[in-house]
Amino acid sequence: MTGGAGYIGSAIALALVDAGHDVVVLDDLSAGAAEAVVGARLVVAGIDDRAVLDRELPGVDVVVHCAARIVVAESIADPLGYHDANVARTIALLRACVDHGVLRVVQSSTAALYAEAPSLVVDEEAPIAPASPYAAGKAMVERILLDAGSLGLRSLVLRYFNPLGADPRGRVGMRGERGSHVLERLRGAWAERTPFTITGVRWPTRDGSGMRDYVHVWDLAEAHVAAVERFDDVVAHGSRVVNLGSGAGTTVRELVAAFEHVVGGRLEVVEGPPRPGDVAGARTTIDRARDELGWTPRRSLEDAIRDALAWAARDGAPATSQDDGLG
């Protein structure tokens, strides 16, 4: 798999190892950490390193392609760099896969490519309207995978909603600075006894704050185990898209309440304007994931918060600052 030294990829790799699979992680460590690779073999290289791909691809059953640059704001500042990293290098990877007859790809995609949905619910057929080079690159890769079906390549495109949490057994979790991530903001506010700002309180949601579909990262990882194991049943040919979320929408105010319940205390909450590019949000339906992958999320929002806090405490990670300019 690619990107297996990152936040989500390290969970996927470990869940695959737990399930008894042989996993090779290809990661250039541009954002990931070697220590995040547990139980799998790490190959430090770019996804377009042809010599490495020629050595490693023979015998691979499924490529799980998770590597990407992921910072939306950075993609707006550096669109060519993002399309090079996420689109051009993916083409190089896919070319090597086809050349070696490795014709099953599980692709990490994102809910960020959906158009805003007035109903606040999307399924896989909902219209897409990527609003950043990051999301547009993901949409382009989805299209390239579809087109590569004529070469015999089959792909299972998994569009993630908002991952939270860490391995419930504490082996992997989020590393480094993710200052804009709402749970990191909540954790920082709690640790430093500073106010938590709700960014936007006039959205068309039940309480005015932004809504997201938060999914436990270990549930997400288990969905990939199902994707790998059921690949041939789900994708007979061409490309199939499956959304991965909890199926429930949670507003920021509800998330704050869940956080307070887990930590057993109150946060000081202030209301602020939306961040640039913010959206009301949406939840996904999870019928297709259930029917085709045989997967349903098993962990609650509070489980995710608890696991993230336990991981952060164990990792010795510093509380994030409130004004790092991300997001």
Ligand SMILES: NC(=O)c1ccc[n+]([C@@H]2O[C@H](COP(=O)([O-])OP(=O)(O)OC[C@H]3O[C@@H](n4cnc5c(N)ncnc54)[C@H](O)[C@@H]3O)[C@@H](O)[C@H]2O)c1
């Ligand atoms: N985190 C989210 O909220 C979210 C939401 C939807 C989709 N996704 C997708 O999930 C995937 C993983 O995201 P994440 O949050 O774990 O990010 P991350 O930055 O933690 O992990 C990405 C990993 O890819 C590696 N990488 C990047 N470019 C590479 C290259 N050219 N060659 C080899 N390795 C490379 C990095 O070193 C890192 O280990 C990405 O494809 C992302 O687009 C993430």
Ligand SMILES: O=c1ccn([C@@H]2O[C@H](COP(=O)(O)OP(=O)(O)O[C@H]3O[C@H](CO)[C@H](O)[C@H](O)[C@H]3O)[C@@H](O)[C@H]2O)c(=O)[nH]1
């Ligand atoms: O200090 C904060 C930070 C966030 N929020 C709110 O919390 C929710 C979640 O915010 P996140 O930034 O955690 O998640 P987003 O879905 O807004 O965006 C995230 O997921 C996207 C993909 O879906 C991109 O990856 C993006 O870079 C990443 O920040 C939003 O309603 C946001 O307005 C606050 O109220 N206060």
